[in-house]
Amino acid sequence: QSALTQPPSASGSPGQSVTISCTGTSSDVGGYYYVSWYQHHPGRVPKLLIYEVTKRPSGVPDRFSASKSGNTASLTVSGLQAEDEADYFCSSYAGDKKYVIFGGGTKLTVL
Amino acid sequence: EVQLLESGGGWVQPGGSLRLSCEGSGFTFSYYAMTWVRQVPGKGLEWVSAITGAGTRTYFADFVQGRFTISRDNSRNTLYLQMNSLRAEDTAVYHCVRDRHQEVNWYFDLWGRGTLVSVSS
Numbered sequence: 001q002s003a004l005t006q007p008p009s010a011s012g013s014p015g016q017s018v019t020i021s022c023t024g025t026s027s028d029v030g031g032y033y034y035v036s037w038y039q040h041h042p043g044r045v046p047k048l049l050i051y052e053v054t055k056r057p058s059g060v061p062d063r064f065s066a067s068k069s070g071n072t073a074s075l076t077v078s079g080l081q082a083e084d085e086a087d088y089f090c091s092s093y094a095g096d097k098k099y100v101i102f103g104g105g106t107k108l109t110v111l
Numbered sequence: 112e113v114q115l116l117e118s119g120g121g122w123v124q125p126g127g128s129l130r131l132s133c134e135g136s137g138f139t140f141s142y143y144a145m146t147w148v149r150q151v152p153g154k155g156l157e158w159v160s161a162i163t164g165a166g167t168r169t170y171f172a173d174f175v176q177g178r179f180t181i182s183r184d185n186s187r188n189t190l191y192l193q194m195n196s197l198r199a200e201d202t203a204v205y206h207c208v209r210d211r212h213q214e215v216n217w218y219f220d221l222w223g224r225g226t227l228v229s230v231s232s
Contacts, residue, residue, distance in 0.1 A: 036218035
């Protein structure tokens with residue numbers, strides 16, 4: 001059982017938007033602005049999509065956006081493309097004992 | 112090419128030791144904090160340990176309980192994880208990951224493919 005809760009799957013048609021949630025507690029997601037999101041295509045290494053809740057590293061398309069409300073962070077993929085089909089997982093700083101915890105991942109299918 | 116390459120994994124009996132290595136290439140290694148993250152088979156990711164770019168500060172997950180040591184040799188562009196008193200529950204693929212900054216910032220912009228550690232009798 002992962003520390004952060006994500007839906008196991010999500011799907012959308014090309015051009016649509018999909019939002020993936022990442023739920024934690026006030027001791028992690030709700031308590032800090034160190035939420036990040038990663039994209040993981042099978043056979044490749046994970047790619048950082050979002051850091052510090054909403055920031056995109058250079059090179060990440062602005063189709064990827066994120067937010068946080070209370071203990072839940074969300075990643076939205078707009079204008080879905082076939083290459084967006086991948087696993088997406090979140091992580092959060094969780095204080096001086098646990099440091100970083102991860103979500104279990106969401107498999108995004110582009111229909 | 113910017114990449115991280117782990118090595119040193121393998122099979123070890125409970126109570127044994129292993130030293131993992133991670134060589135970075137294509138970037139200035141000392142500019143970045145580094146972290147070990149593991150994935151237990153069939154389960155999610157677990158953060159293990161981190162070290163600042165200069166190697167002056169280290170961080171460990173509670174489950175390490177003094178058994179692991181993280182270090183780095185910036186002259187060799189290499190990160191290490193010395194694992195002692197290994198337990199069956201330490202069986203996992205261990206990934207070396209790069210932080211975005213020299214100080215630990217808790218998110219990772221470069222991942223290695225990992226090295227498998229298997230602890231069993």
